[in-house]
Amino acid sequence: MIETLRAAFQQHFGHSEGLRYFFAPGRVNLIGEHTDYNGGHVFPCALTLGTYAVSAKRSDGLIRMYSLNFEEDGVKEIDLFDIAYIEADGWANYPKGVFSKLIEAGMDIKEGFDIVYGGNIPNGAGLSSSASIELVTAVLINEWYSFGVSSVDLALLAQRAENEFIGVGCGIMDQFAISLGKEDHAILLNCDSLSFEYSPLRQEGLSLVIANTNKKRTLADSKYNERLAECQSALDDLRKEVDIRHLCDLTVDKFAQHAYLIQDVTSLKRARHAVTENERTLEAVNLLRDGKIGEMGALMKASHLSLKNDYEVTGLELDALVEAAWRHPGTIGSRMTGAGFGGCTISIVKEELLDSFMKESGAIYEEKTGLQASFYTAGIGGGARELMKEESE
Numbered sequence: 001m002i003e004t005l006r007a008a009f010q011q012h013f014g015h016s017e018g019l020r021y022f023f024a025p026g027r028v029n030l031i032g033e034h035t036d037y038n039g040g041h042v043f044p045c046a047l048t049l050g051t052y053a054v055s056a057k058r059s060d061g062l063i064r065m066y067s068l069n070f071e072e073d074g075v076k077e078i079d080l081f082d083i084a085y086i087e088a089d090g091w092a093n094y095p096k097g098v099f100s101k102l103i104e105a106g107m108d109i110k111e112g113f114d115i116v117y118g119g120n121i122p123n124g125a126g127l128s129s130s131a132s133i134e135l136v137t138a139v140l141i142n143e144w145y146s147f148g149v150s151s152v153d154l155a156l157l158a159q160r161a162e163n164e165f166i167g168v169g170c171g172i173m174d175q176f177a178i179s180l181g182k183e184d185h186a187i188l189l190n191c192d193s194l195s196f197e198y199s200p201l202r203q204e205g206l207s208l209v210i211a212n213t214n215k216k217r218t219l220a221d222s223k224y225n226e227r228l229a230e231c232q233s234a235l236d237d238l239r240k241e242v243d244i245r246h247l248c249d250l251t252v253d254k255f256a257q258h259a260y261l262i263q264d265v266t267s268l269k270r271a272r273h274a275v276t277e278n279e280r281t282l283e284a285v286n287l288l289r290d291g292k293i294g295e296m297g298a299l300m301k302a303s304h305l306s307l308k309n310d311y312e313v314t315g316l317e318l319d320a321l322v323e324a325a326w327r328h329p330g331t332i333g334s335r336m337t338g339a340g341f342g343g344c345t346i347s348i349v350k351e352e353l354l355d356s357f358m359k360e361s362g363a364i365y366e367e368k369t370g371l372q373a374s375f376y377t378a379g380i381g382g383g384a385r386e387l388m389k390e391e392s393e
Helices: 002-013 068-073 087-104 129-144 151-166 173-180 224-238 252-261 265-289 293-309 316-327 351-369
Strands: 020-029 044-057 062-067 076-079 113-119 185-190 196-200 206-212 331-337 344-350 374-377
Touching: 002 044, 002 062, 002 068, 002 113, 020 129, 020 173, 020 344, 044 129, 044 173, 062 068, 062 087, 068 087, 068 113, 076 087, 087 129, 087 151, 113 129, 129 151, 129 173, 151 173, 173 185, 185 265, 196 265, 206 351, 224 252, 224 265, 252 265, 265 293, 293 316, 293 331, 293 344, 316 331, 316 344, 316 351, 344 351, 351 374
Parallel strands: 062 113
Antiparallel strands: 020 044, 044 113, 044 185, 062 076, 185 196, 206 344, 206 374, 331 344
8 A cells, every 4th residue: 555655656756755744544433333422431442543644844825635545526626715615625634624723723733744544444334434534634633843742632623624624513523533543442431521442452362353244334424423413403302301411311211210301202212322322332341450351242132223223324235234244143233333324244253264254244145135245354454553563664
């Protein structure tokens, strides 16, 4: 990938001297879906798949960007001092948003950059390619200018770019997991306080398998913001009698006692998912701490069913792929991951049955949907960073 990026930089920007290289992973969430913006816990890990960027600083205020993943779009040119969201700029709005928010936060960015991006995260598949390009850009700026901004603050600035510049009301999970990922560890993150702890994820004899439904989806065009509003409606009703800041402040028992306060049936279902999913996440972390990864399957299944029935973000394709996985003898657990409405599933699969898992569940999925799923096995990698000399050769 690095050599390809270097060649593209030479082709489009005319030189390959003084380049610096950066990487930000994608992420997958093992359990804890749609809890982040409800003040709950999530349990993601960074992947070895991700977004690479090669860059050189300019002496003027021009930012020139090119993506190997969107070659047909050509080079995007942006004035550092006049950054605005332009729909036609597509993918480039994500790094533009990061530049905008860092400048807004008081960073003294006076010169622009030439940047070539390239990644091996499937576009629109729910593995946070958008947050990955945001964080690789944030780290790139931070390192070139030696700003010394912490990984947590870079995650928060990238989230602001997504919320305010792109207009998608995402929680902090994607940016946090990508910024602070740790090799062979998942992160238990409290999305309200941002307190977190690393949890070793032992994969001996097991593989993490990400399966892409190949149903096209984009987060901004989905019903994500609709779910935000429904959760807020439920929270507003509960607050009439219960002193809480977020839905996930409630235990399952406490929620059951006060659920009658929620006037809208749909909002009730959304809130029930958030509360029960938060408890499943904490239970899952305890299981893994005790080395009981084999018992994760029931929790992952309950998570998917809640996302299907209460949160209604799965759909035919995700359900078909997960149900095919459940039928296979090599599957420890399987569920949808990400925002939903298409995208990916995450499965924990016995290594010796990996090939048959992909072949057989893929065949069942194609028969049900007419689509071919793409399967990826990924390691659990580190967070967004500048690549050292030995990594960029």
